[in-house]
Amino acid sequence: MLVTTKAIVFSALKYGESDLIVKCFTEKSGLRTYLLRRILKSKKGKLKTSLFQPLTQLEIVANHKDKGTLESMREAKVVQPYHTLHTDVMKSSVVFFLAEMLRNSVKEEEANLPLFRYLENAFSWFDTHNQIANFHLLFLLNLTRHLGFYPDTDGLEMPYFNLLDGTFQPVETNRYCVHDENLDLLKKLLGTDFDALSAIKLNQTGRSKFLMLLLEYYELHLQGFKKPKSLAVLNEIFN
Template identity: 30%
Template sequence: MNSQTGFLLSFIKYGENDAILHCFTEEEGFQTYFLRGIYTKKNKKKAFLLPLNKLNFSVRGGKTSSLQVISSFEMLNLHDVYTDIKANTVVFFISDFLNQILKNENKNIAVFHVIDECIDQLSTKNYQSHLIFLIKILKIQGVAPLLGEGVFLDPETGTFSPFSMHLLFDEENSLLWKMIMSSSNPYEINIPSAKRKSFLDSILVYYHYHISDFKTPNSLEIIQQIFE
């Protein structure tokens, strides 16, 4: 039996009462757990199954497989992001996003910390926090653009050029990339509401170039609605 702390990225119902959870933990990175009895009528903890909820698990190895089994779990932080429609939309997008790109990620304290940080920002109604967060993840993964003198970001090479190489990477979006990457506190940077949709699109284009097998999250259409 051991204790782990992690963010819930996704979960699926298994059978009548059980569930399989995908989490990113502080101790071991991406993990998949088996949770028994969570959907029984008397189990009130099913309310804890919310994307990016921070949980503490007591886990043990499964008897018939390598899948770890959760024997008990508790919610660590209570945020109001789930009652705020805009923040909740961002949470679902981030969890959808991370569930894809962290599947092969081992222990990574930096990633764990920036998830925590982003949720804290959302709790203060910083609805652009996911845009900053996604670039922070690129920096941690070592594939962020290289800062240079050019005014246009080339998403394929990850360098700044004097010439425009992609329609989404205009001068304004490219400048936002530079500002976020060079700032000591990028969450304070204001991204104009009129640019947030195209800026997010530019981030996704960059991920397609630099993250293997990256696919646009299914929740993209939903999150784009908060920019309308």
Template identity: 35%
Template structure:
């Protein structure tokens, strides 16, 4: 059976000499893995670019009643990005966020609201000319609500992370609790999303992302470390 669906590329692995196994978050089937033949051939050029992280695709895909790997019958770019591939700051943010999303999205079932959020957030990010310094933070805060553990306040984030980090220390000697409290008001501003937050520099953004990733790790089993945060940190230092 064939289905037609929109998809958001999460990542891919090389497969045999010229093919890949692409992991895609689809509108109709949730997370799916597809064998895509021949996209690493020299001719026609450029087809592998369609499977870079967060590329928006129109797909015609085979569906197996047994699940598992299937193949794509057709694929094309649904909406080419205008700025993300050509702006190192934006492409670094996308690399980081795609790694996070690929680690937290695992369900093979439809979630139309989540798909629409991801799709429209990426389109808006691509169109944004300036003031996108906090996009990764806002994106992850909103995503957490779709995943079922969205915080109501900055205090909820910092307390959970601080006490989990210092779980083996007595209650009277938790230095990170006070340290993390310094960041509560930034999370509160970002959660309200009423305008640009007053995050002063890239160093603080790195701290906020580190805390937020730890919050995710408390709620997503076996999430693991996000390696691309180190890459993004160099870019954040300039924002």
């Protein structure tokens, strides 16, 4: 079936001498993987390698067979040009990290419009703002809402947060209960939007500790989740 849809690039991997395998989250069909033949050698085709940088927002024309195999793509164009995401060193490091996080956590092969809207709006915000040191923390926390394990904010005043259950509670019941500065930051971020992030002051140590907590939270709730290999590069950049 021929489909015209918006799509956000998660990854593009070289396959053989001239092909690319591109993974995209599409507005109409969820997660799809495309085999783009001879794109690395052809200069005349409608598809250019530069279109498939991580998190690029596209409109594509694709043939979806819906058989769980690699799909084909006929056309692609950028619908939301970025001005800084792929040129600013700090932002591009965050982009690679978040793209890897999305590849490791988003598995839906069906439309999820709220998730798609969240991604396109978040990346557009990220592109146009400068105070972005804590962006990835709030992005990953809010992403859990679309993945099905956003923290239950009932009992927000309680002194522990249970990573295993995703709930606040009055006492410590297992080794996954958080009660230190990570708890304070979690409470600040819950309900915060990106525009209010600049009001949250955080040093590199606190930022790194909270990120590790988020990654543990993902590991507990997503089967087969793996920590991104790009984490080391991200930590190096922020240091």
